Amino acid sequence: MRPEIKTELPGPKAREVIERDGRYVSPAYTRSYPFVMGRGQGSWVWDIDGNRFLDMTAGIAVTTTGHSHPEIVRVISEQASKFLHMAGADFYYENQTLLAEKLAEIAPGAKNRRVFFANSGTEANEAALKLARYHTKRPIYLAFYRAFHGRSFGSLSLTASKAVQRRYYAPMVPQVVHIPFPDPYRPPFGIPAEKLTDTIIDFIENTVFKTVAPPEDVAAFIVEPIQGEGGYVVPPSDFYPKLYDLLKKYDILFIDDEVQAGMGRTGKMFAIEHFGVIPDVLTVAKGIASGLPLGAAIAKTSLMNWEPGSHSSTFGGNPVAIAAALKTIELLENGLVENAEKMGNLLKNGLKEIQKKFEFVGDVRGLGLMIGVDIVKDRETREPDTKLRDRIVYRCFEKGLLVLGAGESVVRWSPSLVITEEEVNVALEIFEDVLKSI
Numbered sequence: 301m302r303p304e305i306k307t308e309l310p311g312p313k314a315r316e317v318i319e320r321d322g323r324y325v326s327p328a329y330t331r332s333y334p335f336v337m338g339r340g341q342g343s344w345v346w347d348i349d350g351n352r353f354l355d356m357t358a359g360i361a362v363t364t365t366g367h368s369h370p371e372i373v374r375v376i377s378e379q380a381s382k383f384l385h386m387a388g389a390d391f392y393y394e395n396q397t398l399l400a401e402k403l404a405e406i407a408p409g410a411k412n413r414r415v416f417f418a419n420s421g422t423e424a425n426e427a428a429l430k431l432a433r434y435h436t437k438r439p440i441y442l443a444f445y446r447a448f449h450g451r452s453f454g455s456l457s458l459t460a461s462k463a464v465q466r467r468y469y470a471p472m473v474p475q476v477v478h479i480p481f482p483d484p485y486r487p488p489f490g491i492p493a494e495k496l497t498d499t500i501i502d503f504i505e506n507t508v509f510k511t512v513a514p515p516e517d518v519a520a521f522i523v524e525p526i527q528g529e530g531g532y533v534v535p536p537s538d539f540y541p542k543l544y545d546l547l548k549k550y551d552i553l554f555i556d557d558e559v560q561a562g563m564g565r566t567g568k569m570f571a572i573e574h575f576g577v578i579p580d581v582l583t584v585a586k587g588i589a590s591g592l593p594l595g596a597a598i599a600k601t602s603l604m605n606w607e608p609g610s611h612s613s614t615f616g617g618n619p620v621a622i623a624a625a626l627k628t629i630e631l632l633e634n635g636l637v638e639n640a641e642k643m644g645n646l647l648k649n650g651l652k653e654i655q656k657k658f659e660f661v662g663d664v665r666g667l668g669l670m671i672g673v674d675i676v677k678d679r680e681t682r683e684p685d686t687k688l689r690d691r692i693v694y695r696c697f698e699k700g701l702l703v704l705g706a707g708e709s710v711v712r713w714s715p716s717l718v719i720t721e722e723e724v725n726v727a728l729e730i731f732e733d734v735l736k737s738i
């Protein structure tokens with residue numbers, strides 16, 4: 301199958317929706333191109349004018365099992381016909397217990413885990429942040445520049461991705477200290493590659509801890525194993541183990557935000573497994589329920605010892621979303637994680653081949669099906685070319701390939717984990733044509 305564009309874009313029906321949307325829907329949303337969803341199946345989506353696109357976004361890393369996987373649709377329908385809601389924080393239902401057990405089993409840490417259910421990534425992180433403070437009684441949080449942890453006030457205070465996300469919202473939650481991220485492609489202050497890990501670790505211990513954040517006052521460091529919104533940046537392989545050791549020296553919690561990188565996307569169930577670190581708290585959302593809203597904070601049993609009433613959520617752990625999550629994990633364990641690794645390698649190698657042909661493709665990086673293509677003005681200086689990236693993303697849309705941007709200059713590839721070799725090849729072919737034409 302290939303994309304099929306039968307109308308001008310946007311087509312007549314799409315145009316009408318977009319016009320009404322402009323009048324009534326919040327203008328804070330960031331739409332990169334005028335795609336109006338009609339329906340989806342697997343890696344394919346049709347707009348409401350019947351044009352067919354190959355979806356390399358998975359609705360921003362959410363539809364893990366592809367659009368409307370028949371098994372997911374079946375369990376959702378079955379659960380919906382039994383009950384839609386019963387408030388898992390006030391009553392019990394078996395599937396909530398089952399999913400908590402399953403997450404405890406698959407999260408790094410040998411089952412010694414308890415789970416708090418939420419509806420989204422930001423809520424999962426709020427739970428993790430509150431738990432860290434509750435448990436340690438310490439006020440300070442550490443996070444990275446370019447990190448994205450969400451948009452509610454707590455998680456936004458940790459987010460340091462783009463100024464527009466914070467502008468006019470101050471004051472934030474106090475006592476957050478940001479640390480330069482060890483980005484191997486654009487290292488902070490030009491630190492040489494071989495010194496990147498040690499320089500940042502040393503900076504935390506000998507500057508941050510000795511000046512603005514005494515370690516006895518630091519509750520937690522929250523990290524994304526691979527920076528997502530910041531541009532799909534993978535830190536050096538020895539970085540997280542060394543950071544973990546440093547944090548343990550001072551009894552500081554390691555919170556692993558797997559909202560974007562988790563649930564099999566990187567070729568392992570959780571991205572932190574690539575680094576061999578066992579986090580104290582791990583958060584998930586996005587891909588966990590194949591498109592239904594669900595988030596979870598998974599913490600060490602001894603850590604998640606807060607008293608009844610100290611945190612809760614009416615909708616968190618919705619039974620329909622939980623049914624979808626149980627099935628999603630089953631599908632992940634039965635081949636999709638493996639497929640993410642295999643197809644990810646194919647896609648990354650293909651993109652690396654394309655990189656050789658175009659000077660403005662500065663970097664191709666990522667793990668599994670979390671791949672970033674960095675568009676630059678100059679390969680030497682690595683200066684980001686945001687405008688060209690945006691044009692590429694738009695031109696891909698016009699050619700029937702849905703991709704999105706990340707960071708300042710990255711084309712983000714985050715397809716569903718059901719993607720096939722044939723679909724990867726179609727995507728690569730269109731992408732190369734677009735780069736030629738631009």
Ligand code: PLP
Pocket residue numbers: 420421422423425448449450451524528529557558559560561585586
């Ligand atoms: N954490 C990470 C790493 C994310 O990528 C995101 C969303 O992009 C969030 C948290 C926030 O998730 P949500 O939009 O579901 O609140």
